[in-house]
Amino acid sequence: MADTNTPLPGCCGPWLPDWPWPQPLAGAHWMGLRFQRERFMPEPWAGGPVEPPDSVRGAAPKRQLEYLAGRLCAHAALHRLTGRATVPGSTPSRAPAWPAGVVGSITHSGDLAASIVARRSAWRGLGLDAELPMNPERAERLAAQILTPGERERLTAMDPADRGIFVTQVFSLKESLFKALFPLVGVRFYFQDARLVARDEAMTTATLELLASLSPDWPAGTYLTGQVGRLGDHLLSLITIPA
Known part of the structure; x- marks a missing residue:
């Protein structure tokens, strides 16, 4: 509405x-x-x-x-x-x-803008990111920057036609992770500081693991959950941190 x-x-x-x-x-x-x-x-x-x-x-x-x-x-x-x-x-x-x-x-991407809000009493952090899917060539070019070694192993096992979507999904989830966590930790972190550890077949839900300790409350090994939706041509990722 x-x-x-x-x-x-x-x-x-x-x-x-x-x-x-x-x-x-x-x-x-x-x-x-x-x-x-x-x-x-x-x-x-x-x-x-x-x-x-x-x-x-x-x-x-x-x-x-x-x-x-x-x-x-x-x-x-x-x-x-x-x-x-x-x-x-x-x-x-x-x-x-x-x-x-x-x-x-x-977030904004292409011709799309969006925002999500909630009470801090219910959610400590929200991270939202929109992306247009990468073509396979761009995905291959950026994979080493975005993906951890384990994520790159998953990529190489995929059908080439699916690789652009996978890299885009991981990129978007990590962007959302940064938006959700940075206000809480005040420390910048990067693509190699988190990894995708679980997802459903359609990757509508996903779990990320921190590989770097960002603060006493957010050590390496912490797991965070997210979702990926579609809106027209765009992928929309959302990371949520409960209060």
Whole structure:
């Protein structure tokens, strides 16, 4: 159900159907939309809910539009959660600055933007990432950077036609893992610091293991769970950390 309290400029919308993952998430609210680069006009902010920082106002139109679309999704999701019209700002690390008592995540890829939010009392962390599937050539080129040695062994055993999807799924899950964990640990970590240890046949659910100790609360060997959904051509991964 669209949030009619969030006005959409001509370059953004309509709102997308609810919840693209196979399993529900108690208390979480997700909003997504498509945006059209050819309909984007400079300075679309007047009269709208999103007030961009100077770094975005001076950025290329592509960056301005991605910021606008992502914050519109966050605004709508926050309104569903809290009943208040709030737009997250940015932290010094350029991550979204959520209201007190709220956790969330924003993503954009291609012509898609989305956000998910929930109460911090229910979820310590949420990480959301959208990706268009890599073609096999790009997947092969990036595999050594994204995949651990064990993940690369799985890749080589696959049919070549399936490799692009696999690398994209692992990439997206690790991006979501970073978004969910970085606000909790304050330490940057990288693709080789986590590995995929389990997934269902369709990879709609997955388990990741930390290979590096990020803090006393998040040692190596910690397991985290995620989901992967489809929305049109996009893969959408979600990592959740219960309170």
